[in-house]
Amino acid sequence: MTRLANGGVIDRQRPLHFTFNGKRYQGYEGDTLASALMANDVLIVGRSFKYHRPRGILTCGPEEPNALVQLVSDGDQPNLRATEVPLREGLEARSVNCWPSAKFDLRAINSFLAPLFPAGFYYKTFMAGRWDFYSRFIRQAAGLGRSPKERDPGRYERVNHHTDVLVVGAGPTGVQAAKVLAESGRDVMVIDMQASPGGHLLFHSCQIDSQPGVEWVSQAAVELRDRKNVTWLQNTTATGYYDHNMVIAVEHEPAESWLRERLWHIRAKKVVIATGAVERPLIFPGNDRPGVMLADAVARYIQRFAAVPGKSVVIYTNNSTAYAHLETFKAAGIEIQGVLDLRESLSETELGLASKSKVPVVVNSRITGVQGRSAVKGVTYQDESGIKTLSCDLVCHSGGWNPLIHLYSHAGGRSRFDQESAAFVPGERAQGAYSIGGANGTFSLGQGLKEASEIANLLFGEKSDDSASSALAVPVTEGEVSYRIDEIWPEKGLKGKAFVDFQNDVTTADISLAVRENFRSIEHVKRYTTAGMAVDQGKIGNPNVIGLVSRELDQEQTSVGTTTFRPPFAPVSFGVIGGNERGLLIIPARTTPMTDWNIANGAAMDEAGANFRRPFFFPRAGESMEDAVAREATAVRTSCGIYDGTPLGTFELHGPDTAELLNRLYTNRFDNLPVGRGRFGLMLREDGRLFDDGVTFRVDETRYLMSCGTGAAGAVYAHIDRLLQTEWIDLKVYLVNVSAAWATMCVCGPMARKVLDKLESDIALDPSFRFLDFRDGTLEGIPVRLARVSYTGELSFEVNVARRSALKLWTILIDAGKEFGITPVGSETSGVLRIEKGFISPGHEGDNITNPFDAGMGWIVDMTKPDFIGKRSLLRDMRLGGERQHVVGLLPDDERAAVADGSALLPAQQELSRSGFQGHVTAACFSPTLKRTIALGLLKDGQSRHGEKVIISGLENSCPATVSAPVFYDPKGERMRG
Amino acid sequence: MKRFSIFSLARNALTGHRHWEKMWRSPDPKREYDVVIIGGGGHGLGAAYFLAKEHGITNVAVLEKGWLGGGNTGRNTMTVRSNFLREDSVPFHEMSLDLYHQLSRDLNYNLMVSQRGMITFIQSSAANRVALQMANTMHIYGAEYRMLTLDEVKQKIPIFDPSPDMRLPVRGGVYQPRASMVRHDAVAWGFARAADARGVDIIQNCEVTGIQQENGAVTGVETTRGLIKARKIGMAVAGHGSVVASMVGQRLPITTQPLQAWVSEPVKPVLNEIVVIRSYYGTYLMQSDKGEIVVGQGCDPYPSYAQRGTFPIIEDATTSMLEVFPSFGRLKLLRHWAGMLDIPYDGSPIISKTNTRGFYIDVAGSGGFKTTPAAAKTFAHLIAKDTPHPLAEKLGLERFSSGRLIQEGGVSANR
Amino acid sequence: MLEIPCPWCGPRNESEFVCAGEADRKRPSDPEAETEEAWADYLFNSTNPKGVVREWWWHVSGCTRWFQIDRDTVTHEITPVEESSK
């Protein structure tokens, strides 16, 4: 293996040094790691998954199954295909899955134990004792490369793009199709996996319009790229075709230097799939030895990289394409020992090419073995006259070509087996996916260019001669060999391992075993043998598996069918899929005008509903949570507290039918709510369970202001809007979300009125301002709406102010309240205050199972109303009766007991019994006001068990407690109504 | 049925593995059976196995429209757990876990049950409360589910490397040590082989196109391979529950929605436990024995029978994964697919009689793989005895007309 | 990723919408006249067809309008439903 003195598309002025498995080598700019290794005579690049057989490079593209490397120098990435790794100065890579080295791998012992490892052996053993014991060893042997250790420093981006036509593949047919479409004025996007346009013409010499093919393509590409209606991306792989012509693509080398990769969501009206085809291997014993390569790949290494994998070659083929390479091999100084052709006869052109290169051809021949273990020494073959040998250091084989129908199949397209080209080709098309050229099973370049020239007709039914310009004449090609193939399967019972899936070490014997054990569906064969389940996803192996299964079952290949093609076409980094949504961008952190103030004043923040961040409590130096909560709760009960109620949902409802709507939404009546007053309302789900609650004010005759829980706001808005727009379309009501327009500050506690009195205001705060009244006016000149709403059970004023003046008024209130001990209060504290008052929270006591009667809220349910959401289900609950879980209070005998939310409730007698489950604690806390632990819970038939003893059973401890009414403080609510 | 073991492997190695017998027969359907099971996945084949093993009913046919194990049994993420909220769920799922741990021996087929344990990250006080409620309920039923401090989480999962400015900082976790991973295909193949050996006919490529009735009782099924008579018909067709049940005019409280899963390329072992990142997008991931990182997420947001999913689901799950395992950024997605789940309104399994006598349904619920052996055992009991198994008493359709649902999430959230 | 035809805004990506269930699931005008069976059917059951279903969709991030489409749950082919025939 050497580097040719000249030729190849590499920059010989720019040598690049790299290390592979610890040894230093040198390649050139334009090389891939694979071509550089080849030019440095490195033959063994890895070990196979199960038998750990030495493996060399097989192909020259992303379908490479053997040359998988760990790229230590670029983020320690595992399982990269050396054929896809552009060579860089200082690149460092290592083989995967072998120890201590690729040349000498301890686990090669597996090949001697191979008879014990047929397909699916692990289903038939390792059953003594637990699988965990065996899996520890198996997991060490499995897995190819190493997962990266460091955090991925890469930055990524996801973008959305729309185009009329997306062309996938910038080979000759793709570029010609793009030209025709661009000239028709449509918006065209072209994406191509290679670094530069040309497709297979980058690797093969062939004339188009009497110009070297690759020049014709790159010239056409340059003209197209400048057009306004064309977007062109090289180094970009189309990885999946999704619903409604959405194609996901990954751009590997974006122009923006700070981006490592960019993910494209491309919505196209039509998609032209010009992704070409891949060569598939033949099946013969020893076809996995290092030095056995695909014929087209060797031609590519010579043409593109001037790298020569061997000095003397035997070519083994069942089709015409190998003959086109004879000249290339000869010109590279490779001695061709002979062409072994499986077919009975050759065509004129094939014979002509062989004789022109003076190459001996043997027809009707079969390779029966490859000599040499870690390098090829020769082959043994059989023809009419018996077994013969040929010595060589390189075997090039070609079993035919497979159209890349992956994207076409993702789109939902059906494929069929075409006898003539012996390959699965597109059949019944789906969505806007159209295949042309190699991807369509059209292996003649001339024919492919014809399809491309008629693309406008194919996609839009426009005859191509309608458009005037001359560019649409079909380009003329010379130097093409017409494709001929006879698919001939090897006889059974050949000695030696003949591989079908190189990476997962699946042989023809495994396929026969699977069918013998009655795994007859192609999906069963794949899953039992793991053929096609490796990193290359069966790109070159699957067609042979299908062929072997169809022979074993004596069934047509079309009826055997393919396994499902699943995205991605080629592996995609999780980094680019995650885009730049890291840290704070993964889900929004919604804020209020007081958020920064809260943080600045030492709040311990917590996650509230609907992505809001809110203060949990405000610890002072040295205070535990319990201490802080006790201080804050005591302040609200005895002097004055202030908290930020802005995250609550706030909706304006306008219209003459609003009262009727509210009557249907809430369990209580709202049509008799006078202007200037609010009313606490309970909303149920249609199945009668607690949904949300809150106060709704009547602002004027036909305008109401509804507030609802933070977490439920989105669901409440959707619930009301759905009913208005799909069920009760005759109700005249407009629903307007104004949640973020208002900031809400609750000044609560016995001193609340005194704090507000200190401020200059036109709002009278005397007792005529009754509980659940609201009044508009100004505080310190700032327009506000004061409302007497209380979620703490104390005297409380909700100060609602426009966002623009919120922080200013908040600081005024804090200063005014200093002399009254005003204390900022967090949600943990308001939780304690809520439990003390026994206020029901749909999120805690509701628990998706409680109806209002279970929660002791019968007082708010007006069953005389003709209908409201949930009423019919309440009638069902009442009619069916039976045991229900009721909300109860719980008073632990040990007043200092620590009770955790979620603790189970058991009958007093047994501490722990399977049938004893009676319910659970929904909310527990130490009440600083009552100086004891209190809790709310759901208990079977709880309302008839007040005074009874139960056991609160937590994970760490359990304690006896007495069942009580679910309210512990100011049951009649005199303090908040005062 | 010849027993599998290392000795059978060695014996057959000597003769080039040419003498292995068929795992299961491919018989032509008889004209009549005592019981016909529609659906050849884990639940259907398992029910047939338990009918034969525990109830002595062997004149049974399992009808599969495609290839056995090709439905959700072949598409899930191999996770088996019993961490649930309700007292009617925990014992049922605990039985499933117990059965899984003896199934390899019972079936003489290695299901590769690895007890990895499952850790759910706790990233908010609300998540903490739910975890405690679950832990307490499970504690009552003898299922260990304990809270972990942040240090314990870091010590169990070395690659857990949260960034400092994490949107929802991880404060700890909750851990079910017995949660396990099971090789999904092997469940279908193991049950199929054992049921076939006991005389059950497994008939593939046989789609049921209609169900015949006479005055309110089933009499047989019309299939693409002819009419098959039977007095008892069991339906276990995850993803097609509504389609088959409509053949007897039975409407069900389920919607069919895709549940996607995907794998990375195989790498050396880096992750032992099954990890759940609930608070962002409800993402869960684990590393298979072969070395692939397997990731799953909640359902796609609309009903579909297309057996493929929408890409943003993978994007959301990936952002969550990278928040706790940033080193996975350079790891690559290898393949993604989708199963079709019958999502019940309350998220719990439905194993029930119906309005049509002799027609029984097993709707696996929003994660049918973890319930496979328990559902199969209780479904067999229901078919054989026409009364529910004690642990499946509350799983009937009656719970919907009585309104006493077993609320484990499901679709109840958005109705 | 579906592209949903909003009657007002034109075709948009599925991420802008919420699928709001089967259109033939109408709330009974007089719930109390419904039997327990019929009420449970309305609350919990779905037709859930494998094929074309008429659904409500809500353009929550766009014009916030609720509209109906016919969608094939196997091929995801979508045809708009005329406003009047709702």
Next chain:
Amino acid sequence: MSYQVEVSSLADYALINLRGEAQVITNWEAALDVVFPKAPHTAVINEAFSVLSLASDHWWVRTALKSEDEVFRRLSQAVSGEHAAVTVVTDHFQGFSIKGPDAVAVLRQGFSLDLRLLDSGQCTRGGFARCGATLQVVESGTDYELFVESSYSKYVECWLKVAQGDTV
């Protein structure tokens, strides 16, 4: 290194949300002496204010902050007694300006809708990042104004900074 675009918060704007059917529209048009835009994505812009069409029965009137009360009053009185909704929503939304040659390179990361279809002067409402937004096209390709619910303003600020490619 980052995209060439300047992002800034808008301050001098007032937004008045209008909901109403045919008969009230003529009252509003008379009150402001302007014909309302009726087709999707269209807006009418003059020096005093601009009227944005958001849905078949939904408009925004955008004006300078100082004339918020006066315009609100004129619009409310024009429809008193009618079934219509006139609401000041200035504080419910936070506006951003995104200007520069790479404006689309930033916006296309957040909007899934086809930005090519929106000419200068047009507007639309659509999914943006994880919060949705109302977009006004000042100059197609280079000058856009974006309104998001104000509880998302900190999130959108951070989003725009990261989308610009700032190596923060």
